[in-house]
Amino acid sequence: MQRITWGIIGPGNIAARFADQLAASATGTLSAVASRSLERARSFADRFSTGQAPVRAFGSYTELFADPGIDAVYIAVPHTEHVRLVVEAAEAGKHIVCEKPLSVDKAGALTAIDAAKRGGVYLAEAYMYRFHPQTERLVDLVRTGAIGQVQHIEASFAFAADAPPEHRLMNPDLAGGGILDVGGYTVSMARLIAGAANGEPFAEPTHITAAGTIGPTGVDEWATASLTFASGITAHLTAGIRVQDDNRVVVSGSAGRIVLAQPWLPNPDADTIIEVHRTDSATNHIAIPAAKQYALQADAVAAFHGTGQAPQMNWADSLGTVEAMDRWRAAIGLRYPFEPATTAAAANQA
Ligand SMILES: NC(=O)c1ccc[n+]([C@@H]2O[C@H](COP(=O)([O-])OP(=O)(O)OC[C@H]3O[C@@H](n4cnc5c(N)ncnc54)[C@H](OP(=O)(O)O)[C@@H]3O)[C@@H](O)[C@H]2O)c1
Structure with missing residues (x-):
């Protein structure tokens, strides 16, 4: 494979x-x-430079974009x-992995994707858990009916941050709060599983209801959402930056449950276990060998840069997640200071 x-x-x-x-990827330097x-930049470059691979430092983002190397x-x-x-x-012709969320809202995500199309470059939103073999195995289990027909999904990602008001997590001017920081993981997981249950890459919720607490910070400090899909599958999601949850995924079906104790950040140096509890047999513990998901996410660029998108995290998938987050935010009345007053109302009607 080409080196990147x-x-x-x-x-x-x-x-x-x-x-x-x-450093552990098969293709990236x-x-x-x-x-x-x-x-x-120099301090970071010094930290990650090696004798064989020095890392150069730039004092502006634009200078790096202009570098032909x-x-x-x-x-x-x-x-x-x-x-x-x-x-x-994209205008500089670089392939891109962009941290999540790709955009604060769907309109921005469309702008980003359009730029990648025009530039003929790869673009992936960095929901890195999608590149871990655990996620692929989960999809496989759902598709092959390991727990019968999927009925309900529980997904949580919430942590109690101790950060000052100006920190990006707490700051409305930087689109802080739990929904955009970690809620997207839960939304994207629910959409992935609801899709897999019907042999599709993902599915969009038909209904979203939500509750959330916007604290003195002005951002959602914790929030929950209930999703319903056309198939009848339901999901309950929790996200937060001021509350600790157990951060797991449970998929319930007509013949049992699948439990992921480490859905988002599996230990990169040890096996990860998927529990399959069937109502008619003993629990099966499936060991997924240790994997470095950020390295795999980087390797996907080498594999798929010719097509612009990776199957694990493609553009339509990103758009579905950000649209659901628009609706989740609107349902709890969370509008950032830089957003026009019409945004939340418009999303609520989607
Ligand atoms: N995939 C994951 O596992 C994961 C985990 C954590 C975070 N994230 C995502 O990664 C992004 C960054 O999160 P982080 O936790 O790494 O943040 P962070 O530690 O605050 O770092 C962000 C960097 O962005 C630069 N920056 C540019 N404009 C800025 C601004 N207006 N305010 C503050 N910093 C600014 C700063 O570098 P310079 O000023 O030196 O240029 C800063 O070091 C977020 O979008 C987050 O959602 C992803």
Whole structure:
């Protein structure tokens, strides 16, 4: 497979995790990092440079986009900057993995996808769990009827962050809150399973009702959503940045349940276990060998850059997730200061 040289945009928390795993990828090499501060870029570059593979540092994102030695960029900045930087990267001809959510809303996601189409480049939203073999196995179990007909899905992703009001998680100007930060995982998982149950890549909910608490921060500190799909499958989702949940996925069917104790961040260095509890037999513990999902996400660029999209996380799939999040936010009355007053109302009618 073709080797891909990578540039990182925004040397924050997740960028470091990506850089760490990229070293274990089959196809990727970290070539450069860009920050709004040359000093921060240099410090990150020093941390991830090796004798054989030095990492170059740029003091602006635009300089990195202009570098002909970079094949692909990993955009790892706060949500509100994603679309603008995807457009800039696509216009520079770079393949793109953009952190989730691809956009704060569906309109932005359409702009990002349109830019990738026009630029003829790969674009994937970084729901990295989609690239882990555990997720593929789960889809397979659902498709092959391991628990009979799927009836209900429970998915949670919520953590109690201790962050100041200006931090991206708490800050409405940076589209903070649980729905956009972690709710998208639960939405995308429910859509994936509801689709697989009907032999489709994903399914869209026909109804969404929700509850949530918008705290003094002005963002959703925790929220729940109930989804109904045309097939009759229901889902209950929990997301939060100020409450700890058990962060798992349970799929209930007519003949049993599947439990994923580590759906989003499986241990990269140990087997992950899928539990299949059938009503008519003993529990089956399926061991999924250790895998580095951020590295696999990077390797998908080498495999699929010719078609622009990866089957694990394609554009239509991203659009469905962001649209459901628009509806979830609208249902709890969460509108960011930079959004026009009509946005939430419009999404509510979808
Ligand atoms: N897939 C995952 O597992 C995962 C996990 C965590 C986060 N994420 C996603 O990754 C993105 C970044 O999250 P993070 O936790 O890595 O954030 P972070 O630690 O705050 O880092 C974000 C970086 O973005 C840059 N940046 C550009 N504009 C900024 C602004 N207006 N305010 C603050 N920083 C700005 C900063 O770098 P410079 O100023 O140096 O350029 C900063 O280091 C989010 O969209 C989040 O949803 C994904």
